[in-house]
Amino acid sequence: MTIQPENQAIAQEHAAENSAAGDAIALICGGGSFPRAVADAIARRGRRPVMFAIKGWADSKVIEQYPHHWIALGQLGRFCRLARAEHCHDVLFIGTLLRPAIRDLRLDWPTVRAMPRIIRSFRGGDDHLLSGVANILADAGLRIIAVHDVAPEILVPDGVLGRCQPSARDRADIARAFEVLAALGPFDIGQGAVVADNNVLAVEAAEGTDNMLSRLIELRRHGRVTARPGIGVLAKAPKPSQDRRFDLPAIGPRTIEYAARAGLAGVAVAAGSAIIADAAETIAVADRAGIFLAGVGRGSV
Amino acid sequence: MTIQPENQAIAQEHAAENSAAGDAIALICGGGSFPRAVADAIARRGRRPVMFAIKGWADSKVIEQYPHHWIALGQLGRFCRLARAEHCHDVLFIGTLLRPAIRDLRLDWPTVRAMPRIIRSFRGGDDHLLSGVANILADAGLRIIAVHDVAPEILVPDGVLGRCQPSARDRADIARAFEVLAALGPFDIGQGAVVADNNVLAVEAAEGTDNMLSRLIELRRHGRVTARPGIGVLAKAPKPSQDRRFDLPAIGPRTIEYAARAGLAGVAVAAGSAIIADAAETIAVADRAGIFLAGVGRGSV
Numbered sequence: 100m101t102i103q104p105e106n107q108a109i110a111q112e113h114a115a116e117n118s119a120a121g122d123a124i125a126l127i128c129g130g131g132s133f134p135r136a137v138a139d140a141i142a143r144r145g146r147r148p149v150m151f152a153i154k155g156w157a158d159s160k161v162i163e164q165y166p167h168h169w170i171a172l173g174q175l176g177r178f179c180r181l182a183r184a185e186h187c188h189d190v191l192f193i194g195t196l197l198r199p200a201i202r203d204l205r206l207d208w209p210t211v212r213a214m215p216r217i218i219r220s221f222r223g224g225d226d227h228l229l230s231g232v233a234n235i236l237a238d239a240g241l242r243i244i245a246v247h248d249v250a251p252e253i254l255v256p257d258g259v260l261g262r263c264q265p266s267a268r269d270r271a272d273i274a275r276a277f278e279v280l281a282a283l284g285p286f287d288i289g290q291g292a293v294v295a296d297n298n299v300l301a302v303e304a305a306e307g308t309d310n311m312l313s314r315l316i317e318l319r320r321h322g323r324v325t326a327r328p329g330i331g332v333l334a335k336a337p338k339p340s341q342d343r344r345f346d347l348p349a350i351g352p353r354t355i356e357y358a359a360r361a362g363l364a365g366v367a368v369a370a371g372s373a374i375i376a377d378a379a380e381t382i383a384v385a386d387r388a389g390i391f392l393a394g395v396g397r398g399s400v
Numbered sequence: 401m402t403i404q405p406e407n408q409a410i411a412q413e414h415a416a417e418n419s420a421a422g423d424a425i426a427l428i429c430g431g432g433s434f435p436r437a438v439a440d441a442i443a444r445r446g447r448r449p450v451m452f453a454i455k456g457w458a459d460s461k462v463i464e465q466y467p468h469h470w471i472a473l474g475q476l477g478r479f480c481r482l483a484r485a486e487h488c489h490d491v492l493f494i495g496t497l498l499r500p501a502i503r504d505l506r507l508d509w510p511t512v513r514a515m516p517r518i519i520r521s522f523r524g525g526d527d528h529l530l531s532g533v534a535n536i537l538a539d540a541g542l543r544i545i546a547v548h549d550v551a552p553e554i555l556v557p558d559g560v561l562g563r564c565q566p567s568a569r570d571r572a573d574i575a576r577a578f579e580v581l582a583a584l585g586p587f588d589i590g591q592g593a594v595v596a597d598n599n600v601l602a603v604e605a606a607e608g609t610d611n612m613l614s615r616l617i618e619l620r621r622h623g624r625v626t627a628r629p630g631i632g633v634l635a636k637a638p639k640p641s642q643d644r645r646f647d648l649p650a651i652g653p654r655t656i657e658y659a660a661r662a663g664l665a666g667v668a669v670a671a672g673s674a675i676i677a678d679a680a681e682t683i684a685v686a687d688r689a690g691i692f693l694a695g696v697g698r699g700s701v
Contacts, residue, residue: 299584
């Protein structure tokens, strides 16, 4: 698979060409830069992205280059109305969307009616929450699609992406880290783990990958992680049970920068099911830092 | 089981009475306050604790009330010589002993000869490291014993220790947290996990329990943990594979303080296989904070 640099000009041109078409896709946009990467990829393929930016989560700089609406969490009724007005039938969730506090929700009537289902979803991790939302949208005639349906080129391909290659020890660490992630799958948590020379140094839960790596940087500074720099891998994979229409693991330049500062040898992500935002820059950062970046398919460690 | 307050006067008196006896126990002391709690319990039972304080880890205030020697990590030869001179045949490891950097070790000759075994132990987590050391000591005629052999009263008993009782939700969270710990057992990592309303919020690896709880305090401050205060439990248990002669999970007043600041409902530890230091104070802190503290036996959640 070839990873192309983002080309904003082409993206906007395509978006303009298709603005009258009914072939629009509603992107429900959480935080981070991934929503734009997905919108760009959708536009390059001649479909029209319409951004539904979640207040408090989405970054206005990321979403404002496409037609967009701001929505509050909990306004499913408003969302469905706007999505229909924009001729969207397909809905794609993208970007960080942390478990919202129930007290932060502003509920409209269709959402209030759906509350019993939503409340039930809150117990038991993100997967259940998001599956609950999916069911509600389906009732409104909206189809939830996945990134791989419309923009497979922003998923991490199989193989080493940059110049640095993982060593035999790194490959063993990658395998062990993926085993840790698989063991935690039933508990519907994190998508990241760090293993260095066969020792599990960190497991991601509610804190997110960047925070987990920051912790390693701190532990190293205080001498509590003593593996010498250049040993250890960050592995990211979707949970075994994960509905891949939501919340795929994602990496970007910042992930690589943190991994390098944490003294790791590299980053390995599940091939075909993790998003790489700004691929060219992400790979360039890895090459500059001298760490590897690899997509790992089944049985390819 | 009755938990008695520490009684330093009695402890020292007993230690003095038995100072001429050959029935001495060598305590290899890492960090934290637990070594003194164990030494006090040993002295109360009429045996003579001799503290071997590890330089850079042990706290001089904790060890200096008993006969003691300072040893550097890696000086197994010196330790064996001193232990024999003190008529110790039993050796007990106690206190925090983080994975040392190989570069920090000062090796004496018996240790250098043992290095191939020690180096092998460094791969694969604490259990392997400590088991490697145990074998080396056994070769020198020293018997490694466990806390439950000499001071079972400092292990957390089954049942609720303070005034607050876990709710039905707390009990479900406790069960789930222990499931997480069991799933991670094969990977030889941490002894702690936090679950709130069925969501796994944090998993402990190299950072230690206090750091894990500090992270939750931070995540809550930044709105990334939104469970309302008073929900969630910290669970601690030995790894399924853990050699209980080393590195038992431990709780003390600080654990409770951090758990309270992290907004948790309480703390649950595996009954009979976790150390409670300063039990009276630990329980008092839990009662003041309004959180529960429970020892959980098999099938008693």
